[in-house]
Structures are given as C-alpha cells and as structure tokens.
Amino acid sequence: GFRLLHPFMPFVTEELWQRLARSEGDPESIMVAEYPKADPSRNDPDAEANVKMMQEVVSVCRSMRDSYGIKPSLRPVVHVRCREAKGLAAAADQKQNIQTLAKAEAVHVVSMGEEVEKGCGMRPVGDWAEVHMVLRGLLDLDAEIAKVSKGxxxxxxxxxxxxxxxxxxxxxxxxxxxxxxxxQKQESAEVELEALRKALASFEDLKAQGW
Structure with missing residues (x-):
C-alpha cells in the first residue's frame, strides 16, 4: 500500500516506511523499492461493466434529484427498469451501492415489462434502462409548476x-x-430554457397521472 501511495505522498510514506516494521529484504528507503505491478489475472471485466452501469444509474438519479429540487435529507424510492437480462443482473448486483450513492430509501430492480408505482419521474439510462423515482410526497407539485413556469x-x-x-x-x-x-451566453440560455421546458413537461405528466 505504501508503495502505491508514495508518488502522491512521498514524505508521509517515507516516514512510515522508516518507522514501521518492514519485510525481510525490503530496501532501506521506499524511494528505491520496486513499484507494485498489476496482475492481469485479477482483472474482472464483468465486475467493471457492472460498476460502470451502476455509475450511470447513480448519475441519472443525482441529476433527477437536482432537477426536481429534492432536498439532500429526503430519500426517494427508486425503481430501475431494465430492458435486457444483462442490465437486470448488473443493477441487481449493484443495488446496495445504487441505494447508498443515490441516497435512496429503497431501490427496486425490475424488467421493462413490469409496472412501477404511480407518481414517478422518469429518465432513461442510456439505451438499457430507465430510472423511475417516486416523487409523491417529496415536493409540492403545483408550487414546482408555478416556479418552473415563472423561470x-x-x-x-x-x-x-x-x-x-x-x-x-x-x-x-x-x-x-x-x-x-x-x-455563447445565448446558447447557454437556450439550453437552460430547454431544460426548464422539459422539467415543466415532466411535472405536468406527473399531474396527469393523478398526483
């Protein structure tokens, strides 16, 4: 561990190297110790793919929290609806990580054919899944519509x-x-306007669901 950290924390790791017990054959200074080499046999492409998918879901969840103005203290229920078995398995494998990193009350992983509860906002996750975040009870829909309309x-x-x-x-x-x-400012303003319009459409869709 010290050898991996040494390029980033040279003084601290050298001090620890000098003060703590070392293995037999270790050099006197960490500066001349051999840097650890990666072991390709320990690579796990499936695990890496699962983590990548998890990061995509978490990114969408965080974006939704931000766009809907959900307070950090609130933890919505999240449904991850997957199109294929591979995505379903990946999301199920990373379910706990998604719940922790997205600050969700619970995460339910389902296939695309399964229904999710009403009162959800939805965003796609690439072309392999959808995030349905339960918003009922977390925000005043009429107030949000009025605020976004004014914006x-x-x-x-x-x-x-x-x-x-x-x-x-x-x-x-x-x-x-x-x-x-x-x-440049005009282009940025147009992007912001489009985002506001999408947010309004999403709120109106929620209201149409019988919020």
Whole structure:
C-alpha cells in the first residue's frame, strides 16, 4: 500500500516506511523499492461493466434529484427498469451501492415489462434502462409548476432580448470578442430554457397521472 501511495505522498510514506516494521529484504528507503505491478489475472471485466452501469444509474438519479429540487435529507424510492437480462443482473448486483450513492430509501430492480408505482419521474439510462423515482410526497407539485413556469417566462424574455439585439443592423459593428461572448451566453440560455421546458413537461405528466 505504501508503495502505491508514495508518488502522491512521498514524505508521509517515507516516514512510515522508516518507522514501521518492514519485510525481510525490503530496501532501506521506499524511494528505491520496486513499484507494485498489476496482475492481469485479477482483472474482472464483468465486475467493471457492472460498476460502470451502476455509475450511470447513480448519475441519472443525482441529476433527477437536482432537477426536481429534492432536498439532500429526503430519500426517494427508486425503481430501475431494465430492458435486457444483462442490465437486470448488473443493477441487481449493484443495488446496495445504487441505494447508498443515490441516497435512496429503497431501490427496486425490475424488467421493462413490469409496472412501477404511480407518481414517478422518469429518465432513461442510456439505451438499457430507465430510472423511475417516486416523487409523491417529496415536493409540492403545483408550487414546482408555478416556479418552473415563472423561470421559463423570464428565460424566454432573456433569449428574445438577445436575439433581437443580434438581429439588429448595429450588430455588424459589434467587436468580434463581444459577439462571441454574447453568442455563447445565448446558447447557454437556450439550453437552460430547454431544460426548464422539459422539467415543466415532466411535472405536468406527473399531474396527469393523478398526483
């Protein structure tokens, strides 16, 4: 372990190397000790693939928590609905890790044909799964719709104002550096507007489910 850490913590590992008991044949200084070599026989491609899939699910869960404004102290129930047996096995294998890292109350792994409870927000996980997060009881849906609608209105005005500025004859006289900055800001605003519209559509879908 010390040898692996030495390039990143040279002084600490050298001090520990000098003070702690060493194996017979170890050099006097960790600086001249042979660096550990990887053992290819210990590679586990299946485990690596499972962890990668788990990371994708957790990333989607965190994104959903952020977009729905779920407080860190709240732990929603999550359903991971998988299209194929491989994804189903991977999600089941990593179920506890998903629950911990996504801060979920519980994680249920099901196949695509199985139903999940109502009151969920849904996001795809690549092309192999869907995350259905139970939002009922975690947020005031009407308040969220009002807040997002207000945000959309403000962002639409911002985008329209800049678009009008860029369409004006005087735009040709604007320095290139200012044009580049303004264009970048406009593109970012349009991306934010699209995200707000998607959030509103998601909330309205939840309401249509009989929230």
């Amino acid at each position: 959309i209105e403000a962002k639409e005005k911002e985008v329209a104002k800049v678009a009008e500025q860029m369409a004006a004859p005087s735009w040709a006289k604007v320095p290139d550096s200012v044009k580049a900055t303004t264009t």
